[in-house]
Amino acid sequence: GIQVEQSPPDLILQEGANSTLRCNFSDSVNNLQWFHQNPWGQLINLFYIPSGTKQNGRLSATTVATERYSLLYISSSQTTDSGVYFCAPRAAGNKLTFGGGTRVLVKP
């Protein structure tokens, strides 16, 4: 099955800093979602982005499907951005395959 690698595994930011999270995947994908898992464990949809670039407030994402990677940008980070960010592409079939996540801590 598809392999998904996220980097970095851990990220510590000072409030106000910008950062880029990366997701590499091993196979062609039909779609890709980015999630934020908050401290209570809830998985919150950030983006549905099989290709191209999308923006939502301080967050944006880019997927280059032909090169098998996706990037999540966090700008002007806030403490509420802390948590774990997951990339989950969908290859053959309908299931999402999750990466190992990037754990982000934003310090005030």
Added chain:
Amino acid sequence: GAGVSQSPSNKVTEKGKDVELRCDPISGHTALYWYRQSLGQGLEFLIYFQGNSAPDKSGLPSDRFSAERTGGSVSTLTIQRTQQEDSAVYLCASSSSPPETQYFGPGTRLLVL
């Protein structure tokens, strides 16, 4: 409803007992998915329903795990003869016809003693 709901929120059981976990998808969503999140295995797919049928059961870890969906809505995941390694957070998601966005519920935290 407004989102995916799951019950119970938490479940503590003894090894060897059976447990049932429930998922109520977003109204009108035809696709329903079960995943689980554990410390050792990360987030992994269990089973996918389209309507009441389960065309992909490939993630169920053993024959102690089963799931059903009735009326194209509510789904129940059943674990028989629970083992300690079944301890995890069980997450349900739903979507309109794939490959649309999957929306996740809050999960059921299962602890097997």
